[in-house]
Amino acid sequence: MSDSAGAARVGTFGAASAVELAVAERSGFIENRHIGSAIVLSRDGERMLALGDPDGLILPRSTLKPFQAVASVTAGARLDGEQTAIATASHAGTREHVAVVLSILADAGLDAGVLRCPAALPADRGARDEIVRRGRGPAAVYMECSGKHAAMLAACAASSWTLQDYTDPRHSLQQHVKDVVERLSGEKVVHTAVDGCGAPVFAITLAGLARGVQRISTASERSPFPLHRAAALVHRSAREHPWALSGTGRPDTVLTQTLGGYAKAGADGVMTIATGDGVTAAVKVLDGSVPAARAAAVGALARAGAIDRALADRALEQSGTVILGGGAPVGRLRSVI
Numbered sequence: 001m002s003d004s005a006g007a008a009r010v011g012t013f014g015a016a017s018a019v020e021l022a023v024a025e026r027s028g029f030i031e032n033r034h035i036g037s038a039i040v041l042s043r044d045g046e047r048m049l050a051l052g053d054p055d056g057l058i059l060p061r062s063t064l065k066p067f068q069a070v071a072s073v074t075a076g077a078r079l080d081g082e083q084t085a086i087a088t089a090s091h092a093g094t095r096e097h098v099a100v101v102l103s104i105l106a107d108a109g110l111d112a113g114v115l116r117c118p119a120a121l122p123a124d125r126g127a128r129d130e131i132v133r134r135g136r137g138p139a140a141v142y143m144e145c146s147g148k149h150a151a152m153l154a155a156c157a158a159s160s161w162t163l164q165d166y167t168d169p170r171h172s173l174q175q176h177v178k179d180v181v182e183r184l185s186g187e188k189v190v191h192t193a194v195d196g197c198g199a200p201v202f203a204i205t206l207a208g209l210a211r212g213v214q215r216i217s218t219a220s221e222r223s224p225f226p227l228h229r230a231a232a233l234v235h236r237s238a239r240e241h242p243w244a245l246s247g248t249g250r251p252d253t254v255l256t257q258t259l260g261g262y263a264k265a266g267a268d269g270v271m272t273i274a275t276g277d278g279v280t281a282a283v284k285v286l287d288g289s290v291p292a293a294r295a296a297a298v299g300a301l302a303r304a305g306a307i308d309r310a311l312a313d314r315a316l317e318q319s320g321t322v323i324l325g326g327g328a329p330v331g332r333l334r335s336v337i
Helices: 061-072 081-087 095-107 124-134 144-161 172-185 206-217 226-240 251-259 288-303 309-317
Strands: 021-025 031-041 047-050 192-194 200-202 262-266 271-274 280-285 322-325 328-335
Touching: 021 280, 021 322, 031 206, 047 309, 061 081, 061 172, 061 200, 061 206, 061 226, 061 262, 061 271, 061 288, 081 144, 081 226, 081 251, 095 144, 095 226, 144 172, 172 200, 172 206, 200 206, 206 226, 206 262, 206 271, 206 280, 226 262, 226 322, 251 262, 251 288, 251 309, 262 288, 271 288, 271 322, 280 288, 288 309, 309 328
Parallel strands: none
Antiparallel strands: 021 031, 021 328, 031 047, 031 280, 192 200, 262 271, 271 280, 322 328
């Protein structure tokens, strides 16, 4: 869906302007090479590293969730720390995750029936097995984006906006989200698409995504500007409740805990990481590999001097980059930045 009928077809940068960011090595043989673009910004927003075409357009996918959470808060959603964290999450659907999502809806006087994200089973195996044993099937509340949707609905209830069409790009909430994305990224949205969860996703450049995440990660809750106060709240809540972001032992949660910052992946090869002091990496891998984007983002931070290589290696070892053969480790997915 474009912003206007008949708009020219747009897309992300091409392979000719991409560079190799990560490789998958199996038994000493490089099996896959992942190309894309990467950028690292200082806490002041200056470019510390730029590879490929960071000024090319991307769809941020779930890396847009912190922006959407900021928009929900500034539109009136009243969320506590765990609720704010899960609004930014791609969660695993555990009992704990679902309880927080349902609490957002209950506090707004709503129930799970108003969610417009697709029905799904939990990504967490234990939670999924429990659902099946109890004879239940997929439900919207188990879907990884239900926290974001619940926060959006809480904002709609607070602002007296309609609920049934809150995912429509023309809805007041989504127009507000678009405005927040533009203000934080410093760019105009040039295209609107539909994300996997049914909510709009706005095309900006990789550099604009990094700029927005950097601004969120360095915002102050003492700022005179409501947007900056909300951004600081979102960032602090995510760092204080990393279990909510994905799930115990899952990559975004592990990287957030290990690096002491905030890590957020997006579908189809997008990754953002902000360190504790606000240095921010953003990566887009053209083949859509999220693990490769994750490895490249950590590698980019190390190359820029924001983290040391030992910490980078430890973080990646704990976040699913080991390659197995016959059930035993035989290689790894690693950054070549």
